[in-house]
Amino acid sequence: MMNTRPIPVPAQGSALHWQLSAPYTYKHILLLIVVATVLIVTGHRTEMDRMAAMTVQALGYTVGLVDDSQVVRGLSRVGQSMWPPAVAESEEIGRLQDFDRDRLPPFSRIEMQERVEQKMNLETLQLEATSETVEVLVQPFGYVWTVFVKMIETLEIALWGTILSVLLSVPLAYFAASNYSPNRFTYTVARGGISLLRSAPELIVALFLVLAYGFGPIAGVLALGLHAAGFLGKFYAEDIENADKKPQEALEAIGAGKLKTLWYAVLPQVLPQYIAYTAYILDRNLRMATVIGLVGAGGIGQELKGRFDMFQYGHVMTILIAIFVFVFVLDQLQARIRARLI
Numbered sequence: 001m002m003n004t005r006p007i008p009v010p011a012q013g014s015a016l017h018w019q020l021s022a023p024y025t026y027k028h029i030l031l032l033i034v035v036a037t038v039l040i041v042t043g044h045r046t047e048m049d050r051m052a053a054m055t056v057q058a059l060g061y062t063v064g065l066v067d068d069s070q071v072v073r074g075l076s077r078v079g080q081s082m083w084p085p086a087v088a089e090s091e092e093i094g095r096l097q098d099f100d101r102d103r104l105p106p107f108s109r110i111e112m113q114e115r116v117e118q119k120m121n122l123e124t125l126q127l128e129a130t131s132e133t134v135e136v137l138v139q140p141f142g143y144v145w146t147v148f149v150k151m152i153e154t155l156e157i158a159l160w161g162t163i164l165s166v167l168l169s170v171p172l173a174y175f176a177a178s179n180y181s182p183n184r185f186t187y188t189v190a191r192g193g194i195s196l197l198r199s200a201p202e203l204i205v206a207l208f209l210v211l212a213y214g215f216g217p218i219a220g221v222l223a224l225g226l227h228a229a230g231f232l233g234k235f236y237a238e239d240i241e242n243a244d245k246k247p248q249e250a251l252e253a254i255g256a257g258k259l260k261t262l263w264y265a266v267l268p269q270v271l272p273q274y275i276a277y278t279a280y281i282l283d284r285n286l287r288m289a290t291v292i293g294l295v296g297a298g299g300i301g302q303e304l305k306g307r308f309d310m311f312q313y314g315h316v317m318t319i320l321i322a323i324f325v326f327v328f329v330l331d332q333l334q335a336r337i338r339a340r341l342i
Contacts, residue, residue, distance in 0.1 A: 082317040089142030093135040108139040154299035158285035161224025168229035173236030197230030206292040217298035239270040
């Protein structure tokens with residue numbers, strides 16, 4: 001039988017006095033004043049007030065209420081310089097080594113182009129525009145192929161960086177979980193290692209690794225793997241600590257050791273979260289691989305920096321489109337894989 005209690009009813013004719021406490025106290029008001037003061041001071045130091053004024057001015061310009069806007073002018077100038085995206089690639093034949101006119105790359109052709117260059121006049125010591133006609137090899141989809149190859153390298157860097165982070169984070173997570181770490185010393189060392197790996201941004205780590213390993217993907221893989229291992233180690237360890245204790249106690253009661261308990265009682269609970277964490281790190285590493293390439297750690301980032309430094313914004317636009325496409329496709333693949341595994 002269910003143990004039910006009757007609802008208490010006041011005696012007939014008794015006076016009822018209802019009173020609700022105030023939803024806030026003077027402490028809440030004081031805390032709100034402190035937070036507002038901090039936000040105002042830091043917002044002014046980071047020019048949030050100027051940003052808001054310029055954004056409002058840009059919105060006013062778009063609807064015709066303001067005559068000019070620095071934000072709109074800047075975005076328009078960038079947009080015009082980045083469109084259309086670069087698709088073809090042309091190279092001067094005189095600069096190509098071992099060029100064979102009878103064996104051109106697929107879909108390519110030879111054209112005569114007139115180029116205008118600024119050269120110093122030795123008599124007047126002034127720059128003068130001079131034109132010359134040169135032969136160039138035009139590949140209609142050459143730059144798209146170049147970007148595709150670089151994006152594949154970037155994806156490989158992100159993939160191996162994720163694999164390295166998982167391999168490092170698994171033992172770190174075991175020793176950083178308070179309920180499985182052998183003793184306090186190993187727990188403290190593991191937690192300290194996780195904090196150390198997370199505290200150093202990938203870009204800074206890549207700068208030092210480029211000096212050690214040279215330019216190329218090695219520095220990129222190591223930078224991404226070490227930094228992501230700190231995040232995965234923290235997430236993995238916290239999930240181990242927060243797993244349901246009852247299955248673990250049942251296995252321990254029949255004499256199972258820590259490793260068997262972890263494998264059969266904890267891993268089935270945390271596996272969906274582990275897959276989600278790892279998929280997020282892979283997606284993040286793909287985006288960060290483009291950033292660390294700016295310092296010479298391989299991938300599309302090196303190509304992006306080179307084109308940006310040469311003011312070839314059409315090529316930059318092509319690279320940005322390729323990054324978006326790869327991230328979108330990877331996200332769709334991850335969603336399908338996660339749906340099958342979970």
